Amino acid sequence: MKMQLKQHSSTLKRILNYIGVYKWLVFLSLALAAVTVATTLYAPILVGKGVDRILGPGNVDFTGLLAILRQIGVVVFITAFAQWLMNHINNRITYHVVEDIRTRAFNHLEVLPLKYIDSHQYGDVISRIIADIDQFSEGLLMGFTQLFTGILTILGTLGFMLVVNPLITVVVVLVTPLSLFVASYIAKKTFAMFQLQSKTRGELTSLVDEMIGNQKVVQAFGYEKEAQKRFEEINERLRACSLRAIFFSSITNPSTRFVNSVVYASVGVVGAYGAIRGLLSVGQLSIFLCYANQYTKPFNEISGVVTELQNALACAARVFELMDEPAISSDEGAEKLMKVDGSVELLDVSFAYNPQVPLIEHLNLDVKPGQRIAIVGPTGCGKTTLINLLMRFYDVDKGRIQVSGKDIRRVTRKSLRTNYGMVLQETWLKSGTIRENIAYGKPEASLEDIVQAAKDAHAHSFIKRMPQGYDTVISEDGGNLSQGQKQLLCIARVMLCLPPMLILDEATSSIDTRTEIRIQKAFAAMMEGRTSFIVAHRLSTIREADVILVMKDGHIIEQGNHEMLLGRQGFYAELYNSQFAH
Numbered sequence: 001m002k003m004q005l006k007q008h009s010s011t012l013k014r015i016l017n018y019i020g021v022y023k024w025l026v027f028l029s030l031a032l033a034a035v036t037v038a039t040t041l042y043a044p045i046l047v048g049k050g051v052d053r054i055l056g057p058g059n060v061d062f063t064g065l066l067a068i069l070r071q072i073g074v075v076v077f078i079t080a081f082a083q084w085l086m087n088h089i090n091n092r093i094t095y096h097v098v099e100d101i102r103t104r105a106f107n108h109l110e111v112l113p114l115k116y117i118d119s120h121q122y123g124d125v126i127s128r129i130i131a132d133i134d135q136f137s138e139g140l141l142m143g144f145t146q147l148f149t150g151i152l153t154i155l156g157t158l159g160f161m162l163v164v165n166p167l168i169t170v171v172v173v174l175v176t177p178l179s180l181f182v183a184s185y186i187a188k189k190t191f192a193m194f195q196l197q198s199k200t201r202g203e204l205t206s207l208v209d210e211m212i213g214n215q216k217v218v219q220a221f222g223y224e225k226e227a228q229k230r231f232e233e234i235n236e237r238l239r240a241c242s243l244r245a246i247f248f249s250s251i252t253n254p255s256t257r258f259v260n261s262v263v264y265a266s267v268g269v270v271g272a273y274g275a276i277r278g279l280l281s282v283g284q285l286s287i288f289l290c291y292a293n294q295y296t297k298p299f300n301e302i303s304g305v306v307t308e309l310q311n312a313l314a315c316a317a318r319v320f321e322l323m324d325e326p327a328i329s330s331d332e333g334a335e336k337l338m339k340v341d342g343s344v345e346l347l348d349v350s351f352a353y354n355p356q357v358p359l360i361e362h363l364n365l366d367v368k369p370g371q372r373i374a375i376v377g378p379t380g381c382g383k384t385t386l387i388n389l390l391m392r393f394y395d396v397d398k399g400r401i402q403v404s405g406k407d408i409r410r411v412t413r414k415s416l417r418t419n420y421g422m423v424l425q426e427t428w429l430k431s432g433t434i435r436e437n438i439a440y441g442k443p444e445a446s447l448e449d450i451v452q453a454a455k456d457a458h459a460h461s462f463i464k465r466m467p468q469g470y471d472t473v474i475s476e477d478g479g480n481l482s483q484g485q486k487q488l489l490c491i492a493r494v495m496l497c498l499p500p501m502l503i504l505d506e507a508t509s510s511i512d513t514r515t516e517i518r519i520q521k522a523f524a525a526m527m528e529g530r531t532s533f534i535v536a537h538r539l540s541t542i543r544e545a546d547v548i549l550v551m552k553d554g555h556i557i558e559q560g561n562h563e564m565l566l567g568r569q570g571f572y573a574e575l576y577n578s579q580f581a582h
Helices: 002-020 023-053 062-110 114-119 122-164 166-213 215-220 224-250 252-276 282-323 383-390 413-418 434-438 447-456 460-464 483-497 513-527 562-568 571-578
Strands: 054-056 344-351 360-367 372-376 398-403 420-423 501-505 531-535 547-552 555-560
Touching: 002 023, 002 062, 002 282, 023 054, 023 062, 023 122, 023 282, 062 122, 062 282, 122 166, 122 282, 166 215, 166 224, 166 252, 166 282, 224 282, 252 282, 344 383, 360 383, 360 555, 372 383, 383 501, 383 531, 413 420, 420 483, 434 447, 434 483, 447 460, 447 483, 501 513, 547 562, 547 571, 555 562, 555 571, 562 571
Parallel strands: 372 531, 372 547, 420 501, 501 531
Antiparallel strands: 344 360, 344 398, 547 555
């Protein structure tokens, strides 16, 4: 319980910090809430005066009634206008706060280490930034719309009632704690349930995201029934925890209504007795009955707001949990990597994704400017991990990596990565035109440069056959493009930038043999004078490399050119010959 209260207060404090940016709007909203409450509470007094003008048959003060009706009309207009303006301001505060939180959450996501992304379900992360913040906005809006007004109404009503008749006011106050106790008890129960609901919703989003992104694999392996079972299991848990959360939140209103009815009945009985004894007039009794309604109504609204706020706090806590994840260490104080000659050194480098499972240990490598370095070895030997370390997607655990004599942890990531051109086996295209996708790393490039890069990558011919050529819009997964065509666009993207160092990780794996030969020629021209790291399973693609690194279990076990390694009749020769065995 203490832990939950601490989490509550911490989350609430952070929300208030975001709201504090718009404090002048909050003050204006409070002022309008005060105006709304004052005019709303003044109306019953006018009604009571009107009732007292109707003394009996043939004894009605029509002149006085008309004046009172005019006053009521003015009061109602002021109330309506103040309420409309207050709601408008509350909307602005809420959606500005939501925009700020969502922007900061997304910006933080951009600087989270790949370790976090790799170890969390994508759908759950998406759910936090989209669904949880939406749920939070609904609770926050209800809080602004009803909480201020409700509290001011309660306080204002008590003040007005004290002026009219202190005795009946005491009766009302004595019954009030019961309503507060009911609302508080239910609120405590609902928080944990709403938190579980948000977590389960994230699980469901992850599954749907996984199934949509891999639908071809799902169908190819006949996984549909298994996927349906997983979906139904999570969906059933979501239904159960949602029902529990909604059940507890839904009994709040009826419970507080019951208490409020007790308040109203108490006022009616005590007030009627007072009117009979001549302690107050019939008009004053009508004022008290109006105030009894005005006083109890906010408790219904606030109890609803409290349960919504429980949901909002649970969702906000998940978002803040994401935002509290340690970001990639800042580049503050780091220098820009300038005048890169292409030399790369790995000095006693050790790295493991899991400290209990060693991967790369005491790795040393000295790459001269312009060399073509091929990295080969069995699956899981550390080839792609080495690329991750070169690009600083992960930092080394021990040792250091130097580019042009500078430790890459002492230079900015942007300047380091700008000096690498990278083509991966897994293609990635963004929603947009083909032209925008090729110019992804160089948005200011002219159409002529883009076309030339596409020609160099042998992508120009198929692009020209597209409906709108370079202005054809494709979806993020490449739409109807083949895997090979998507790979060609990724290669054209690097061709356009031509940085001093290249990383080709299975870059031609999705291309037919004929196209691959043409691409290899384009790569040869592109790699001329540039340091290149080539990861390949098909050993025929790396014969021309200056140095071939043979990796096994995180170590370089052989090193040399193609002919030299074949002559040694070692592990490389075994790998090479196995590809041509019948």
